[in-house]
Amino acid sequence: MALGKNYEGQNCSLARALELVGERWTLLIVRDAFYGVRRYGDFLVHLDIPRAVLADRLANLVEVGILHRRRYQDSPPRDEYLLTDRGVELWSVIYPLWNWSERHYGAGEPLRTFRHATCGTELDPASRCPACGVDVSPGDVEAHTGPGVPAQPRQDPVSVALRERPHRLLQPLF
Amino acid sequence: MALGKNYEGQNCSLARALELVGERWTLLIVRDAFYGVRRYGDFLVHLDIPRAVLADRLANLVEVGILHRRRYQDSPPRDEYLLTDRGVELWSVIYPLWNWSERHYGAGEPLRTFRHATCGTELDPASRCPACGVDVSPGDVEAHTGPGVPAQPRQDPVSVALRERPHRLLQPLF
DNA sequence: AGTGATGGTTCGTTGAACGAACCGACTGGG
DNA sequence: CCCAGTCGGTTCGTTCAACGAACCATCACT
Numbered sequence: 324m325a326l327g328k329n330y331e332g333q334n335c336s337l338a339r340a341l342e343l344v345g346e347r348w349t350l351l352i353v354r355d356a357f358y359g360v361r362r363y364g365d366f367l368v369h370l371d372i373p374r375a376v377l378a379d380r381l382a383n384l385v386e387v388g389i390l391h392r393r394r395y396q397d398s399p400p401r402d403e404y405l406l407t408d409r410g411v412e413l414w415s416v417i418y419p420l421w422n423w424s425e426r427h428y429g430a431g432e433p434l435r436t437f438r439h440a441t442c443g444t445e446l447d448p449a450s451r452c453p454a455c456g457v458d459v460s461p462g463d464v465e466a467h468t469g470p471g472v473p474a475q476p477r478q479d480p481v482s483v484a485l486r487e488r489p490h491r492l493l494q495p496l497f
Numbered sequence: 498m499a500l501g502k503n504y505e506g507q508n509c510s511l512a513r514a515l516e517l518v519g520e521r522w523t524l525l526i527v528r529d530a531f532y533g534v535r536r537y538g539d540f541l542v543h544l545d546i547p548r549a550v551l552a553d554r555l556a557n558l559v560e561v562g563i564l565h566r567r568r569y570q571d572s573p574p575r576d577e578y579l580l581t582d583r584g585v586e587l588w589s590v591i592y593p594l595w596n597w598s599e600r601h602y603g604a605g606e607p608l609r610t611f612r613h614a615t616c617g618t619e620l621d622p623a624s625r626c627p628a629c630g631v632d633v634s635p636g637d638v639e640a641h642t643g644p645g646v647p648a649q650p651r652q653d654p655v656s657v658a659l660r661e662r663p664h665r666l667l668q669p670l671f
Numbered sequence: 672a673g674t675g676a677t678g679g680t681t682c683g684t685t686g687a688a689c690g691a692a693c694c695g696a697c698t699g700g701g
Numbered sequence: 702c703c704c705a706g707t708c709g710g711t712t713c714g715t716t717c718a719a720c721g722a723a724c725c726a727t728c729a730c731t
Binding site: 330333334335336337338339340341343344345347350351354370371387388409412413415416417419420421422423424425426427428429433434435448449458473477 | 504599
């Protein structure tokens, strides 16, 4: 969804943003990056996405500076994908969207809750801590398994790791 | 992008949200609704979107309760599309996304600024008023033309009306 | 030498977006 | 009464991206 191909006449920051993160799958990849997913294969099993599409999206996200590709071993060469500062700031979009959906379309109990790591309080819809009264940045957010886990939860390693224990965002999952 | 066809295995509120508002054009339609655009023809000229796609998106947005379709004259029958409460709450997603894009990919001066209507102060990235210290809901936001207007701005009636004068969100544009 | 892990690329098929044309209900003017 | 124009769509043939299965290259381990 590169510039010029699509919302070109819009000349609006929102349209530009949607060219960057509005494509199918892109925001779910960023969500997984917040969860600590870093490797191609882990994104693949967790998202159940066509391989070519994943490769394309990762390359785009690196190109626009939302993800950073970092070599973590040389033989065989293996890279991991990490959120840049710019990517981390998308928390202020992703969390409100998650929260909006949870409030209006949630089926009773949530699958996951997001808490202020230092005090354990659930975040408000704007990612603030009601107890401490501060804006909570993603590095201080802990994802907890909620009461709404389905009877037949997913068994891929990423889903299992996410359910197993509370997990601080941005920290590696494995 | 109905449920079951796409992110079905995800079982995540974010994925569900993206099924509702993640399709191409959808969030730009909602943005225009905040600007006060209400009629099919106005969305059409402002977005430059294929007619069939617009009709499809509007129907979906009504179906999931983000827009409400209201008859405003009987002969000939004409309807307008208004944001529901649920739709209005998407401001907490749209504005941070706009702001994120403006901060990281903005070309110098913004095209538009969003100000607290009662005091004229520009909103912070979380749609709060730095002067008053309150969360500003979209009904209290005024959209102003910014200094970054291009040399050849769009001439469709919607774009012209939006440039002409400051305009409170959710109020009808015409 | 063979097997498995990893991170891709290739390619034929399907489905959605595009855009131009058409359509039906109505209005206002001559 | 006829004609042109407006509005809000629908229809349909074309194009382009997503899908998914197969393939491939590199390296480690045995």
